[in-house]
Amino acid sequence: MAQAALVRHEDGYFEVAAKPDAETLAAYYRDKYYGARDGRSQYAHGYTDEELEHKRLSAAEAEAEAVAARPPGRLLEIGVGEGFSLDYFAGRGWDVRGIDFTDDGLRPFFPELADRLQTGDAFALLDAAIDAGEVYDLVICNNVVEHVIDPFGLLTRLRRLVAPGGLMRLAAPNDGSWLHRLIVERGMAKPDFWVNAPEHLSYFTADSLTRLMQRAGWKVEHLLAEFPVDLFLLNPDTAYTVEPTKGRNCHFVRIAFEMGLWREGIDKVVAFRRGCAAAGVGRNLGAYARPA
Secondary structure, eight states: OOOOOEEEOTTSOEEESSOOOHHHHHHHHHHHTOOGGGTOOTTOSOOOHHHHHHTTHHHHHHIIIIITTSOOOEEEEESOTTOHHHHHHHTTTOEEEEEESOSTTHHHHOGGGGGGEEESOHHHHHHHHHHTTOOEEEEEEESOTTTSSOHHHHHHHHHTTEEEEEEEEEEEEBOSOHHHHHHHHTTSSOTTTTOOTTTOOEEBOHHHHHHHHHHTTEEEEEEEEOOOGGGGGGSTTTOTTTSGGGHHHHHHHHHHHHHHHHHHOHHHHHHHHHHHHHHTOOSEEEEEEEEO
């Protein structure tokens, strides 16, 4: 299948040149990713115990970076997925709410949180929350902005939902970085190997994500990035773009490293991730921002 054509946005990130309309995109996700009741869910595979523990790391990072010194407040998460962040903060006394396309991910892991989740079109649900005057002390939006047709519209809506003194954690894949260019230059992957359309419609680096957020009215205070699993692509013995079966073991190395670091202290994880972001590497970017 031909690779999707990309264009560079004025903020510096790449986006799919011919984006699908909202109805087509919703039908794509319904058909490919959801439907746990008939066995077609993306969440149908199992996890190791260490993977399950690692799924709480981004929430622990957010707690350390954003809210460690304040009492529990109100939290909204967009793109709840399996619900690990929602459960983490609920267990610490936060009043949590979530938005997702369906509850297929949440239901097998945390059915007791189902009444905290609204399902459907995220933009419509966010507009309803804004109209109702809802505000939150912490907004989490992990790995959503790259999927939506209108990233700017998403970020401007989220800004209106953050309470005075509140904060947002926004995460997105780090795509098209200098490391990715190096991997291609060394012949270890095809050009634009990081493109994954129509699932990902926009592709960010640390710089371009920051520029988009600033234009949408956010002040980025901290930028972190997860373990740069892409490093394995420089080694022919672990290049999972050449041999996809090698990817799972690379994934487990990433999990083992970050879990080992976490056992040394969440401050060690934060320091490592700050360094990755500063160097422009890391598979997933995490931006902490306040309304400007």
